[in-house]
Amino acid sequence: MARYRGPKTKIARKFGEPIFGPDKVLEKKNYPPGMHGQSGRRRKKSEYGIQLKEKQKAKYTYGILEKQFSNLFKKASASKGVTGEVLLQLLESRLDNVVFRLGLAASRPAARQLVTHKHIMVNGELVNIPSYQLRPGDIISVREKSKSLEVISDSLTSHRYNKYAWLEWDGAQMSGKFLNRPEREEIPENIKEQLIVELYSK
Template sequence: MARYRGPKTKIARKFGQAIFGDDKSFEKRNYPPGQHGNNRRRGKKSEYAIQLMEKQKAKYTYGILERQFRNMFEKATRAQGITGEVLLQLCESRLDNVVYRMGLSSSRRGARQLVGHRHITVNGEIVNIPSYQVKAGDVIGVREKSKSLQVINDSLDNERSVYEWITFNKDTKEGTYVSVPQRIQIPEQINEQFIVELYSK
């Protein structure tokens, strides 16, 4: 299963955002990585550099590698609507992301692991593909044998976020992906237009 396995804080510092979730190391050093840190003189970035950085930020945020991300972009260009918005909606509709949004895991990386280890069901059937595209109306839950997992219960105890396009019942550990989120509802700080411009070159 292809995934990014390198350092997280270093990448978060590169973008100036805690894109992998809460990170105490990032809070202590929220400046770019490198020998000179904040004192390094950084010239004005080119248009290409800005576009590339935005694409990399989106990939790292959702835990998607280049080939899969490009395939999603091509799918977004064929779909109706604004390409950049459709691309983010496809990212949000991934099963691992929906599991993360429901609060079953404190990070997308952890949510991906839950899916891969067959702890998650979609409409009553076990699905172990993190990139599975969830559709509006699908019911996502924790399989019966996994409902007592400590990691899931700890995450649900600490979860405070509420998303309009998702309903979730903590008692049954089951939720519904009500609808595809609109761009204004997606909290990620990503400028999708730069990604469209980069791939359109």
């Protein structure tokens, strides 16, 4: 499936946030790209423009394309609960995102690659679909032959794993458990999901 492979720093500067991870260039140039970026002389954004920007930020953050995002929103709309919160919960429940959250990969694109290259198992079965939706109780583990992979050990030793209330990590087994879908306050991403809901409601 097609993925965004363009300049990531430019996109991060557009949103003013390190949505692809730590970025030294963004730290130095914390203003939008383009000739008017530093001066701030940009046209005032419309309500639609603000809502669209928030949706784009969510798409880039989780690394998914328009059709997938739209399908997730429809699923969230049909579910019980607050649509915006359910949408973020569905994004957080993706296999590639959880692999990233567990610290097995340094970024979501790296996590997606681990999944597509068949290094990750769910409940003892190989799963190579990054968008696979995890359910409470699912066990995510590294395939036995892949446990010595340098990219995984480097990510784990650099202590990228932060403890999240909805995940449980077993370092000895190199496996994690998806306990439940996270509550909104537990999701660290700076996304105003209500703006996305308003955009799709038009």
